[in-house]
Amino acid sequence: MSAKLEHGSNRLFPLEAYRGIAAFIVLVHHFFLGFSPYTTGLLVRNQDSLVGQPFFALFNGTAAVGFFFTLSGFVLCWSYFNHESPQKLLLAFLKRFPRLAAIVTISTVASYCLFKLNFYYFHEASKLSLSPWLATFANGWKPEFEPSFWEALWQGMTTFFTGEVNYNTNLWTMKFEFFGSLIVFMLACFISAILEYRYLIYAFLVISISALFYNTFMLPFVAGTFLSVYLAKNKHEIPLHTSIALIIFGLYMLGYMIPEKSYAWASAIPDIMKVHTQTLLHTLGSACIIFATMSNQKVFKTLNGKFLRGIGKISFPLYLIHTLVICSLSSYVYVKLAAYGMSNTKSLIIVFIVTATTSIALAIPLSRFDDWWVKQVNAITRKLLKDKQLVQ
Template sequence: MSAKTEYASNRLVPLEAYRGIAAFIVLVHHFFLAFSPYTTGLLEQARNQDSLIGQPFFALFNGTGAVGFFFTLSGFVLCWSYFNHENPQKLLLAFLKRLPRLAAIVTITTIASYCLFKLNLYYFRDASELSLSPWLASFAYGLTPDFEPSFLRALIQGVTTFFTGEANYNTNLWTMKAEFFGSMIVYMLACFISAILGYRHLIYALTIISISALFYNDLIFPFVVGAFLSAHLAKNKFEISYLTSIALIIFGLYLLGYMIPEKAYTWFSIIPAPFKAHAQTLFHTIGSACIIFATMTNKKLFQSLNGKFLRGIGKISFPLYLVHTLVICSLSSYIFLKLANHGLSIQTNLILVFIVTAAFSITLALPLSKFDDWWVKQVDSTARRLLSKTPVMA
């Protein structure tokens, strides 16, 4: 099966669905950080022998691994169309659209957070005293001693977080700087791979560039790997068996569950010393690449994940990622406190609060995804008009 002929004209619904699942895993990750930090043991000061960290299924709770998947997937998807059609104008169009495409919905969430602060609808401080979560107490590590809510600063932060990395109003935005600059690198890599390499020597180029990226900035490494994987699959024919693809996905999930070399990951301690500081990024990226490769090289698996429901999951992925921490620090914290006052067991409280967190986050994500669809169309049409007016050099 040729990736080029089989998938080039389709939206990569299965990969977008994976993005939605990863966003939900980040929600789960933050939920336990907020209300039951000892369950997962993600924080070293909130960890014991019963914590889930180190278990082979930990990918289901590992938001860090999910973010690594986001970045690898972005590297793959952003240049997939270009590698299949090689239209430089479309690549330039994608380059121009990237910042305004992301900025609108990001800014909405920073302003929403400002409103929650001003209306005193955040209850994270009180809830943290009950859950003993330092993450929740500090507004997901977003508060600084001099923090004072300001509409103007919230508005500016929504637009500039892609350059500054500041994320006081919505700490999930720490990824936006990496996402934006990683995207720019992907577009430049796409030109390099097609125009200079001519799709030759991809393995050698990947080795040199990815290792350089890993030691320069961990967050760039997954974008590089995703881009090279995209080029490789766009230009080469692969067909692996269904069982092999499932095995690769299971192995990829195992790698995405890595955080510390304990329990099922004890053997990871043998990694060479120069790479130890980058172990999480390295294994999360390899795991992500395994899942993407497995999905894109087995027709049966790809088609089984190409349904309407999974398309919907993919559509709400970005809004869900952006809103859920605001929900956790406001409504979820409020419900957590109220249920605790009614004498419910810890387990019952957590189950009910999780249901509220998931349901309300998805409810908010749905209209935001509708707005995002509309906004993307506006940005696309504006960018096309501007590009069509640009004089072409002879």
């Protein structure tokens, strides 16, 4: 029996907890890029850098994004593959854009306010930390930029289509998230209506290769979708030790950045695939962790606690808001501590605490708004579907 059979809703809280952990890893990744850019080895690599070490998974924001995408592919069609209700899939499709747009727009408007209030200190902080990432507002700022309320509002609502991210550079993932979601919905229909759940391995290979060469970020969505249908139709529990081994292996894959040190073997990957190595390994690692968690009751229940559920609930707001905190309050504190003559190590500890606590504190009310907003979107889309059925 699979882990899914042990709970009565479609809310996969352990996987949402993973999403929260991944969001925090992105925060850590950006913290080091901003205030200690040479520690991880992402800018300048040396023998003492963290890049190339297996535990780099705890700092690898790139891998965390790959995990987000794979998880989205899995979760978005999980209910459909378990209940085979076209209405559920249509409902998920209709509410996808409004569900994402509200809180994303809030983040862009909030960034506009910070610009207008002159409460961004990333310029000053970058001169001390020597971070090119921080100097350019997390790779999204140009000297000629002039903040505009209407532009911020419009960008928040259209970044899913345009990819523009001047006010919150973390939103670069939203375009891929949105179009990846559409691919998931279409793929779910194709698997059930056309393939009728047959030839899944062949379809996975063909579609994965096509997705990889069309846009490398689409592969995780495809992999998540096929993993979802496999687990929905094959509810067999695996041993605990196998589950743990798969999670460890998955974390090892998520630690990959470049082919050196513990990952030197990756240099043997054929040249035609080398540009996709990160995506391939991060998708594989993400799929292993999701599979291991969903296929063992003990692992699933262990990750289903109240605390981890809470982490999952704030994951999306935390992801959206933390860069704004880093470029404003955290940068301000970093500059002031340096002015007081505090050592860099102590400054980094204090600034990290400020970054984490402030980001979480802001993410909590945003998550509550998000919960309320999702309920409104669900109610409206259900009503639209019901009214349409009555007309027909």
